[in-house]
Amino acid sequence: xxxxxxxxxxxxxxxxxxxxxxxxxxxxxxxxxxxxxxxxxxxxx
Amino acid sequence: xxxxxxxxxxxxxxxxxxxxxxxxxxxxxxxxxxxxxxxxxxxxxxxxxxxxxxxxxxxxxxxxxxxxxxxxxxxxxxxxxxxxxxxxxxxxxxxxxxxxxxxxxxxxxxxxxxxxxxxxxxxxxxxxxxxxxxxxxxxxxxxxxxxxxxxxxxxxxxxxxxxxxxxxxxxxxxxxxxxxxxxxxxxxxxxxxxxxxxxxxxxxxxxxxxxxxxxxxxxxxxxxxxxxxxxxxxxxxxxxxxxxxxxxxxxxxxxxxxxxxxxxxxxxxxxxxxxxxxxxxxxxxxxxxxxxxxxxxxxxxxxxxxxxxxxxxxxxxxxxxxxxxxxxxxxxxxxxxxxxxxxxxxxxxxxxxxxxxxxxxxxxxxxxxxxxxxxxxxxxxxxxxxxxxxxxxxxxxxxxxxxxxxxxxxxxxxxxxxxxxxxxxxxxxxxxxxxxxxxxxxxxxxxxxxxxxxxxxxxxxxxxxxxxx
Numbered sequence: 001x002x003x004x005x006x007x008x009x010x011x012x013x014x015x016x017x018x019x020x021x022x023x024x025x026x027x028x029x030x031x032x033x034x035x036x037x038x039x040x041x042x043x044x045x
Numbered sequence: 046x047x048x049x050x051x052x053x054x055x056x057x058x059x060x061x062x063x064x065x066x067x068x069x070x071x072x073x074x075x076x077x078x079x080x081x082x083x084x085x086x087x088x089x090x091x092x093x094x095x096x097x098x099x100x101x102x103x104x105x106x107x108x109x110x111x112x113x114x115x116x117x118x119x120x121x122x123x124x125x126x127x128x129x130x131x132x133x134x135x136x137x138x139x140x141x142x143x144x145x146x147x148x149x150x151x152x153x154x155x156x157x158x159x160x161x162x163x164x165x166x167x168x169x170x171x172x173x174x175x176x177x178x179x180x181x182x183x184x185x186x187x188x189x190x191x192x193x194x195x196x197x198x199x200x201x202x203x204x205x206x207x208x209x210x211x212x213x214x215x216x217x218x219x220x221x222x223x224x225x226x227x228x229x230x231x232x233x234x235x236x237x238x239x240x241x242x243x244x245x246x247x248x249x250x251x252x253x254x255x256x257x258x259x260x261x262x263x264x265x266x267x268x269x270x271x272x273x274x275x276x277x278x279x280x281x282x283x284x285x286x287x288x289x290x291x292x293x294x295x296x297x298x299x300x301x302x303x304x305x306x307x308x309x310x311x312x313x314x315x316x317x318x319x320x321x322x323x324x325x326x327x328x329x330x331x332x333x334x335x336x337x338x339x340x341x342x343x344x345x346x347x348x349x350x351x352x353x354x355x356x357x358x359x360x361x362x363x364x365x366x367x368x369x370x371x372x373x374x375x376x377x378x379x380x381x382x383x384x385x386x387x388x389x390x391x392x393x394x395x396x397x398x399x400x401x402x403x404x405x406x407x408x409x410x411x412x413x414x415x416x417x418x419x420x421x422x423x424x425x426x427x428x429x430x431x432x433x434x435x436x437x438x439x440x441x442x443x444x445x446x447x448x449x450x451x452x453x454x455x456x457x458x459x460x461x462x463x464x465x466x467x468x469x470x471x472x473x474x475x476x477x478x479x480x481x482x483x484x485x486x487x488x489x490x491x492x493x494x495x496x497x498x499x500x501x502x503x504x505x506x507x508x509x510x511x512x513x514x
Contacts, residue, residue, distance in 0.1 A: 001110045001113070002106065002110070003072060003073045003075060003076050003106070003107045003110055004061075004070050004071070004072050004073075004076060004110050004111075004114065005070065005071045005072075005495060005498070006068060006069070006070050006114070006119060006504060007069050007070070007071060007375065007490070007491045007494035007495060007498070007504060008067070008068060008069050008375035008376045008490075008494065008504060009376045009504055010063075010066050010067030010068045010069075010119070010375065010376065011067070011376065011377065011378075011380075012065065012066055012067035012122075012125070012378075012381055012384075012451065013065070013066055013118060013122055013123075013125075015379075015380035015381050015382075016125065016380075016381050018380065019379075019380020019381055019382045019383065020380060020382035020383075021380075022136075022138070022189075022382075022383075022393075023189070023190060023191045024191075024379060024383055025139070025191070025193055025227070026138070026139035026193060026388060026389045026393060026394040027383075027387075027388050027389065027454060028141075028388050028389075028390070028394065028406065028457075030406065030407065030408055030457055030459065041378065041379050041383075043377055043378065043379050043380060043383075
């Protein structure tokens with residue numbers, strides 16, 4: 001495309017069906033624990 | 046109405062996020078302007094309103110590209126409701142052990158009252174620590190394999206007796222039950238001597254080490270109990286420690302207050318001191334002279350822009366560093382269930398006070414009304430865990446419509462409670478900082494991805510996250 005460059009292959013919609021195993025780490029957002037926001041995490045699968 | 050897209054400009058680049066798919070598009074100025082009007086089906090309106098600004102053929106071409114994205118499910122993707130997996134009962138998978146409600150520092154911004162959390166200074170016994178691990182495994186539900194236990198305080202190295210006993214118990218249980226219990230510790234480094242360093246390495250403990258960056262900032266904010274600066278001592282210990290584990294499995298973190306809004310200098314000071322896995326956090330304080338306030342926001346935004354450029358500059362020069370808030374895997378991030386479920390406090394994640402009492406998280410320890418039960422009696426407060434579980438982004442008024450809802454998962458409950466007395470009322474300043482950091486992170490990852498694409502790598506074949514070491 002000339003005007004748009006897509007930089008990722010997102011899996012958000014697909015994960016509605018495949019996700020939810022719950023094996024991922026807790027995403028505490030407290031500053032003293034480096035604000036482990038979910039956006040900063042990767043999937044454990 | 047829920048936002049479906051978010052667009053922003055960062056350092057002259059235009060970026061479009063499709064919220065419900067997670068697609069990130071680097072766009073030109075014309076598309077950026079079109080997206081003020083375009084809703085997926087009003088091409089004629091776009092043509093009419095922008096015909097004075099852009100040639101007709103260009104607008105038609107741009108609209109054609111936008112429709113292509115819609116067909117690929119990467120623009121105006123459908124709203125996401127609560128997935129079925131999300132409605133299950135909460136289970137214990139992560140514990141924060143307050144092994145020492147005491148500390149050898151007196152940090153000016155400490156939320157834990159110098160480690161005591163407003164209670165008597167005390168340390169956790171080995172019996173309480175080990176029983177907490179048993180409690181977690183007894184209440185984790187079937188088939189769980191991964192667990193996390195964090196040694197916290199106060200200063201956890203002040204109670205190595207319990208830390209060692211718990212770790213030994215953990216290793217035995219891992220062998221007996223085939224589970225993985227990840228151990229972490231957050232320390233100020235004062236007691237990080239050769240013996241402790243060896244033990245932490247031998248026992249695979251990931252360690253978060255705390256300093257505030259520049260010597261003068263650190264010494265002002267993190268004095269010892271006698272009021273003396275601690276920079277020289279802890280930095281010497283940290284260097285020895287990080288070298289001993291070859292730069293792996295650690296994070297160096299700092300806190301900025303309104304006294305160092307030029308915190309890029311502190312991040313770069315950490316890097317220049319030889320550390321390259323870094324985090325710098327905004328202080329969360331109410332009614333304090335060090336607190337961040339709304340009037341500081343423009344200055345803080347400017348500083349995140351500076352940090353973003355410094356980060357990319359060093360990266361491109363081949364001497365980059367990891368910055369936690371810029372870590373983001375745009376292609377392989379967490380599933381929707383995880384993104385909606387929040388931090389887990391009070392239903393998956395609990396803090397264990399030194400006496401075995403259970404709280405939703407370490408920040409709630411000692412806060413009235415938030416005791417949930419104990420490791421001996423289990424959860425006796427039945428209402429609060431459910432309230433915590435259901436306080437996810439789709440139930441929080443300000444989160445529901447926010448563009449960042451799938452990235453931040455609703456923010457920190459403890460902060461919301463501190464400012465509003467209700468974990469469903471967002472701490473607004475925290476939201477603003479979070480959104481700015483997310484824009485910077487998306488921009489950083491988009492730029493790095495574009496550079497990889499220019500080198501011939503295909504989208505989706507590379508990870509955009511730097512990974513956590």
